Amino acid sequence: MQQLEALTREARSLASGAPVLTAPEAEVARQMQICNACRYCEGFCAVFPAMTRRLEFGKADIHFLANLCHNCGACLHACQYAPPHEFAVNVPQSMAQVRGQTYAEFAWPPALGVLYQRNGLTLSLALAAGLALFLLMALAINGTLTGGNLDGNFYKLFPHNLLVGLFAPVFGFALLALALGVRKFWREVSPATTGAPLSGPAAAEAVDDVLRLKYLGGGHGEGCNNEDDAWTLWRRRFHHATFYGFLLCFAATSVATLYHYVLGWSAPYSMTSLPKLLGVSGGISLLAGTAGLFWLNLRRHPLHGDAAQKPMDRGFIALLFLTSLTGLALMLGRQTSALAALLAVHLGAVMALFATLPYGKFAHGVFRTAALLRHTVEKRQPTNLQLGDE
Amino acid sequence: MDTDVLVIGGGNAALCAALMAAEAGARVTLLEAAPRDWRGGNSAHTRNLRCMHEAPQDVLVEAYPEEEFWQDLLKVTGGLTDEHLARLVIRASGTCRPWMRRHGVHFQPPLSGALHVARTNAFFMGGGKALVNAYYRSARRLGVQIRYESPVERIELREGRFVAAWVKGQCVTAASCVLAAGGFESNRGWLREAWGQNERGEWPADNFLIRGTRFNQGTLLRHLLDDHGADRIGDPTQAHMVAIDARAPLYDGGICTRIDCVSLGVVVNRDGERFYDEGEDFWPKRYAIWGRLVAQQPGQVAWSVIDAKAVGRFMPPVFPGEQADSLQELAGKLGLDPVAFMHSLNAYNAACRVGTFDHTALDDCRTEGLAPAKTHWARPIDTAPFYGYALKPGVTFTYLGLKTDETAAVRFGGQPSRNLFVAGEMMAGNVLGKGYTAGVGMSIGTAFGRIAGTQAAQAALRQGVADAAA
Numbered sequence: 001m002q003q004l005e006a007l008t009r010e011a012r013s014l015a016s017g018a019p020v021l022t023a024p025e026a027e028v029a030r031q032m033q034i035c036n037a038c039r040y041c042e043g044f045c046a047v048f049p050a051m052t053r054r055l056e057f058g059k060a061d062i063h064f065l066a067n068l069c070h071n072c073g074a075c076l077h078a079c080q081y082a083p084p085h086e087f088a089v090n091v092p093q094s095m096a097q098v099r100g101q102t103y104a105e106f107a108w109p110p111a112l113g114v115l116y117q118r119n120g121l122t123l124s125l126a127l128a129a130g131l132a133l134f135l136l137m138a139l140a141i142n143g144t145l146t147g148g149n150l151d152g153n154f155y156k157l158f159p160h161n162l163l164v165g166l167f168a169p170v171f172g173f174a175l176l177a178l179a180l181g182v183r184k185f186w187r188e189v190s191p192a193t194t195g196a197p198l199s200g201p202a203a204a205e206a207v208d209d210v211l212r213l214k215y216l217g218g219g220h221g222e223g224c225n226n227e228d229d230a231w232t233l234w235r236r237r238f239h240h241a242t243f244y245g246f247l248l249c250f251a252a253t254s255v256a257t258l259y260h261y262v263l264g265w266s267a268p269y270s271m272t273s274l275p276k277l278l279g280v281s282g283g284i285s286l287l288a289g290t291a292g293l294f295w296l297n298l299r300r301h302p303l304h305g306d307a308a309q310k311p312m313d314r315g316f317i318a319l320l321f322l323t324s325l326t327g328l329a330l331m332l333g334r335q336t337s338a339l340a341a342l343l344a345v346h347l348g349a350v351m352a353l354f355a356t357l358p359y360g361k362f363a364h365g366v367f368r369t370a371a372l373l374r375h376t377v378e379k380r381q382p383t384n385l386q387l388g389d390e
Numbered sequence: 391m392d393t394d395v396l397v398i399g400g401g402n403a404a405l406c407a408a409l410m411a412a413e414a415g416a417r418v419t420l421l422e423a424a425p426r427d428w429r430g431g432n433s434a435h436t437r438n439l440r441c442m443h444e445a446p447q448d449v450l451v452e453a454y455p456e457e458e459f460w461q462d463l464l465k466v467t468g469g470l471t472d473e474h475l476a477r478l479v480i481r482a483s484g485t486c487r488p489w490m491r492r493h494g495v496h497f498q499p500p501l502s503g504a505l506h507v508a509r510t511n512a513f514f515m516g517g518g519k520a521l522v523n524a525y526y527r528s529a530r531r532l533g534v535q536i537r538y539e540s541p542v543e544r545i546e547l548r549e550g551r552f553v554a555a556w557v558k559g560q561c562v563t564a565a566s567c568v569l570a571a572g573g574f575e576s577n578r579g580w581l582r583e584a585w586g587q588n589e590r591g592e593w594p595a596d597n598f599l600i601r602g603t604r605f606n607q608g609t610l611l612r613h614l615l616d617d618h619g620a621d622r623i624g625d626p627t628q629a630h631m632v633a634i635d636a637r638a639p640l641y642d643g644g645i646c647t648r649i650d651c652v653s654l655g656v657v658v659n660r661d662g663e664r665f666y667d668e669g670e671d672f673w674p675k676r677y678a679i680w681g682r683l684v685a686q687q688p689g690q691v692a693w694s695v696i697d698a699k700a701v702g703r704f705m706p707p708v709f710p711g712e713q714a715d716s717l718q719e720l721a722g723k724l725g726l727d728p729v730a731f732m733h734s735l736n737a738y739n740a741a742c743r744v745g746t747f748d749h750t751a752l753d754d755c756r757t758e759g760l761a762p763a764k765t766h767w768a769r770p771i772d773t774a775p776f777y778g779y780a781l782k783p784g785v786t787f788t789y790l791g792l793k794t795d796e797t798a799a800v801r802f803g804g805q806p807s808r809n810l811f812v813a814g815e816m817m818a819g820n821v822l823g824k825g826y827t828a829g830v831g832m833s834i835g836t837a838f839g840r841i842a843g844t845q846a847a848q849a850a851l852r853q854g855v856a857d858a859a860a
Contacts, residue, residue, distance in 0.1 A: 033706070033708060033710075034646055034708050036706045037645070037646035037647075037648075037705060037706055037707055037708040038517075038644070038645050038646040038708075039501045039502065039503065039504075039705075040437055040501070040514075040516055040517030040518075040520075040645075041516055041517070042498065042501050042502065043496075043498030043499070043513075043515040043516070044515070044516060049502070052502045052503070055701070055702060055706050074516060074520075075516070077516075077519075077520070077523060078516030078517055078519050078520035078523070079519065080434050080435050080517065080518070080519050080642070080644045080645075081644070081646070084427050084428075085642060086639055087639075219496070219498065219515055220496040220515060222496075229523040229527070230527055384702065385702045385703075386702065386703050386749065386750075
């Protein structure tokens with residue numbers, strides 16, 4: 001019966017020239033038809049107000065809404081049609097499934113989109129390769145992983161230019177791949193979101209929504225759901241710790257780069273220097289944030305999100321945790337004989353993180369920001385619907 | 391004594407009673423018939439509360455004074471109401487929201503497509519299930535014992551005093567009790583019996599759908615009325631009834647199965663004939679009469695027919711309508727006799743006197759020389775594609791209940807019980823003899839739930855003092 005429905009759907013969309021929906025996309029369309037006739041959840045987030053501007057849900061609308069959804073869980077617990085109801089509405093879950101597909105579909109180069117599907121394996125292989133690369137290089141250069149005369153200066157092991165030569169291309173590629181992926185997404189969803197160009201106020205609102213993680217607030221500011229129908233602010237707090245910790249670490253590296261190239265000050269820097277202060281606080285924040293997110297993820301309600309994406313979520317959290325942990329360990333153990341090993345492990349983790357940025361959980365931030373930008377543009381445009389009801 | 395206050399039921403009124411009793415210091419046990427996933431009864435399908443207010447209040451704009459609320463209620467019930475109890479509900483609706491907020495309920499601005507009730511109704515953020523969830527969390531924090539899958543079969547009374555309740559063969563004793571177990575709308579046998587057989591030999595209730603929970607079987611209501619001779623109120627055929635999509639599930643279709651395009655087109659019955667003025671008044675003021683209107687038609691079914699001009703002007707229905715490029719084709723798709731159908735549609739189209747169409751006002755588009763007339767928003771149905779939606783009566787809740795007073799006491803032979811109280815659908819008929827106005831069910835449930843909880847706690851504490859003295 002379902003197969004028949006899928007075939008009918010396909011025939012109909014082929015006849016109308018509209019793109020064929022995948023099964024998860026058709027499921028979102030089905031659920032949105034129910035939600036649009038109910039609308040109780042309008043106050044929770046951006047998805048439902050965006051939904052009410054539509055009567056039908058095409059592929060681009062579905063991609064847009066799926067990436068707008070923050071998987072906060074509020075609408076699932078409030079839903080009169082959630083399982084075991086026969087309508088089986090679970091918006092966070094169906095949106096997550098489409099979201100996973102969009103990451104793969106919009107990946108650049110397209111062939112690498114498959115890396116999303118087995119993301120746990122992707123991350124493991126990247127990490128193993130990163131570790132092997134730097135451990136072997138350290139051995140080759142230093143002759144040993146547990147000693148040598150490095151004197152706390154890791155440029156003696158890996159010269160600055162060697163590190164730049166290894167990391168810059170990988171990081172540059174990651175940025176390029178993410179940019180091209182999100183550009184493709186933007187081009188698809190823009191016509192479906194009025195096509196109006198991005199304005200200053202719309203951009204400012206979307207940036208504010210991102211930086212404050214507005215939509216993990218539940219609409220009332222008391223937070224979103226994790227293990228049950230009670231609200232919690234801890235998902236937002238741990239995400240903030242992770243996100244801002246990541247930014248602080250990034251800032252530490254950027255400042256150090258400026259020191260190196262502009263001011264000619266070489267590492268290692270003192271504990272009270274700006275790169276160190278930024279890096280240490282960022283590292284600790286990242287450690288706390290990822291540990292918290294992991295703990296919450298383990299306790300997450302089984303109906304939230306797409307179970308198939310758990311390895312991707314947890315793999316990314318674990319890799320961020322490992323990166324900050326090894327970074328902090330390196331700082332503490334710099335004067336010991338473990339320097340070479342610690343450095344190699346840290347650089348291996350960072351390399352794995354950079355290499356997989358465009359093909360893992362990191363992409364959610366990029367695509368969601370794009371969706372929020374389109375949402376803040378769209379909501380400023382007039383709607384042509386004039387609904388009245390009971 | 392197993393508990394001080396026993397609350398029977400698990401929806402809004404029951405939870406309000408349990409929370410008030412617990413706040414008053416009583417030990418409270420709440421028995422919900424449904425399993426946890428289906429808890430909350432019809433409250434899980436609600437979305438707002440009708441509230442009086444003298445000035446703008448957070449999500450409520452302008453003012454909705456007591457007198458206006460009362461007049462609205464008087465109008466929809468056609469006078470079948472108790473002014474004293476109605477005004478008590480109305481006044482309570484003006485002051486209950488801070489208490490609701492303290493127990494975790496959030497309010498939100500009116501939903502898109504519901505701006506016309508921005509003045510009168512406060513919407514729950516996330517709807518009634520979010521409210522029910524918040525109340526259960528709060529009840530748990532206050533130490534209320536909650537037992538799911540605990541339908542009460544009967545209660546034991548001694549001279550009008552509550553003694554114990556029987557749940558799956560187990561006896562639960564309490565110093566006082568609140569009955570808030572809903573109406574009998576889910577009991578299709580009882581509906582059949584109440585509506586009886588019509589002049590066509592049909593049993594109309596066999597074709598009704600139930601918009602809400604399947605757990606409101608009315609077991610306790612019948613037990614109280616028949617076995618204990620409790621004082622009754624209301625007519626068993628009166629209910630909050632709307633016309634909903636005929637494809638809705640038998641139970642729990644909730645709000646999304648409504649069809650909101652009636653006033654934009656015409657409605658015909660199985661014989662292809664129109665039977666009522668679709669444009670009599672704004673849809674929000676008329677939706678609650680159409681369930682009964684359809685129930686009176688042959689086969690208890692009707693079809694709302696619109697054309698392309700109506701698309702985008704009403705809340706999108708949950709199921710797509712039948713679509714056709716001509717009215718003849720639509721008649722075929724709807725399974726209606728094309729000759730009778732076209733006769734009605736042609737007569738209607740010819741009778742339309744189109745002025746300035748304005749769906750937000752009682753406009754001047756009407757029919758002339760047509761019976762029944764369509765008095766507003768009458769425009770010819772002439773622009774393809776055409777759409778048709780089959781309608782059936784959807785019962786929200788029944789009004790037959792237990793007679794009560796301002797203390798929420800159950801009454802026997804005109805005498806109030808000292809420790810048995812009632813709230814919610816089981817007594818809504820005291821205020822709603824017939825008809826409905828959006829959100830008033832939750833106003834009644836909240837007001838009487840809170841009164842019943844307070845009274846039950848006082849009765850239990852009095853009993854405690856008496857026991858200590860003895």
